[in-house]
Amino acid sequence: MKTVKWCCVVLFVWSASAATAQQQEPQQQPAQQQEDSLAAAARRAREQKKDPSKTQKVWDNDTLPTSPRVVNVVGQASPATENAAHSSTGSQSAHPAPGPAESPEKIASEKASITSEIAAAKEQLQSLKTDLDILQRKNALDQRSYYGKPDFAADKDGASKLKSEQDEIDAKQEEVAAAQRKVDELQAKLDALK
DSSP states (O other): OHHHHHHHHHHHHHHHHHHHHHHHHHHHHHHHHHHHHHOOOOOHHHHHTOOOSSSSOOOOOOOOOOOOTOOOOOOOOOOHHHHHHHHHHHHHHOOOOOTSSOOOHHHHHHHHHHHHHHHHHHHHHHHHHHHHHHHHHHHHHHHHHHHHHHHHOOHHHHHHHHHHHHHHHHHHHHHHHHHHHHHHHHHHHHHOOO
16 A cells, blocks of 8 residues: 555656656747847847948058148038138248257257246145135134124124135135146146157
8 A cells, every 4th residue: 555655656746747847848948049049149240240341440640640730621621711721831831830850858858847847836836725725714714703793794894804815715716727727738838748
C-alpha cells in the first residue's frame, strides 16, 4: 500500500513538472526570438553607421583656414558686405598685422611684461574685493543697528550714514568691475601672444 502511494505521488509530481516544462518552453522561445531580433537590429544599425556614402567633414589644423582676419561666408554676399570687405582689405594692407616676423626674444619679453602686469592687476583686484567685502559687512551691521531701533525713522543721521555707505559700496563695485575688465584684457593679450 505504501508503494502504491509513493508511486502515485511520484507520478503526480512528474506529470506536474512535465506540464510546467511544456508551459515554459513557449514563453522562453519568444524571449529568445526577441533577443535574436534585438541583436540583428543592433547589427543593422552598426552597419548603417559604417555606410561610406555619408562622410562627415572633420575639422583639424590642416582643414582650418590659416590666414588671419578672414571670414568664410556661405552663399552670396550682399553688395554692402562686399564694399566693406574691399575697404577692410585695403586698410589691412596699409597696416600689416603683427605676425611671425616678430623675434622670439621680443615675444618672450612681451609675455613677461604682460604676466607681471596681470599679477599686479590681480593683486589690485583682490585688494578691491577685500575692501568691498569689508564695506558690505560694515553696512550690514549698521543697517541692523539702525533698523533695530524702535524709532529709526526719526534718526536722520543714521539714514544719511547708511546712504553714504551705500554710495561708497556702489563706487567700490565699479572699481572692482573695472579691475576685473583690466585683468581680462591683459589675459586676452597674453593668450593672443601664445
